[in-house]
């Protein structure tokens with residue numbers, strides 16, 4: 001069987017990866033599944049992602065998509081039907097889900113830790129020093145539990161109200177990215193043995209049918225792939241052509257061809273170096289020439305990333 005063209009670098013326990021696995025399922029795609037460690041070092045992903053350390057990362061040949069808000073639009077371009085954006089369209093869905101995830105992420109982790117107890121010491125240290133910059137041990141999160149629970153429960157109240165007219169998915173009959181972005185946050189909190197307690201806390205009993213429907217979308221057709229094979233696929237490919245352009249010069253003071261860094265402005269603020277190819281309303285593209293992976297285009301969303309000329 002030919003190796004799939006779409007490759008996801010991910011680990012099982014990652015909620016943002018779950019969002020993308022379900023997007024691949026919604027579109028019924030074949031994909032190469034490269035399992036990475038739950039924390040660095042990730043020596044075979046670094047040549048592709050240039051040090052961007054968050055998971056998931058999507059690869060299509062020599063094009064590397066960092067962040068789910070770059071990954072889902074890329075999947076939509078590659079395989080337009082069925083759409084990830086029924087009813088609300090891509091702009092509104094991406095905008096709303098970006099705000100939702102960003103606002104709730106630490107509170108969702110707080111609720112997860114409340115029920116799950118402590119995670120391994122090395123994991124906690126990694127998340128504090130190099131990802132969240134917050135101590136997510138049980139002892140450190142617990143004083144904020146009531147605030148976190150109130151915040152997340154206010155959101156799940158909106159969610160249950162939205163679904164209370166009996167619609168199958170948030171946009172109506174067809175599932176889309178809005179469902180996935182709400183679901184993956186619940187997926188983290190409700191993991192393991194926690195589902196019953198979390199459902200009671202957040203009033204999720206009435207929407208268990210929706211939760212099961214979203215889970216039932218499945219993950220498409222993953223095919224296990226080695227990290228070496230993914231590197232090889234990048235080496236053997238050329239990045240897809242992109243028009244060199246900066247449509248927002250007042251916001252990003254760099255021209256195509258300039259050396260720049262692209263850095264997340266929230267978590268895991270590791271600068272990725274390259275040459276600017278394009279920046280416009282839709283996203284940021286930089287080129288990297290990597291000794292192991294060859295010429296690459298790295299794609300980032302505009303929201304949540306800073307471009308700096310070096």
Ligand SMILES: N[C@@H](CCC(=O)N[C@@H](CS)C(=O)NCC(=O)O)C(=O)O
Pocket residue numbers: 013014015016017038039040053054055056066067068069131267
């Ligand atoms: N805004 C990012 C968030 C991604 C994210 O925070 N992913 C988590 C895993 S679910 C992560 O990278 N954790 C640290 C790590 O795995 O190194 C996206 O939409 O992709």
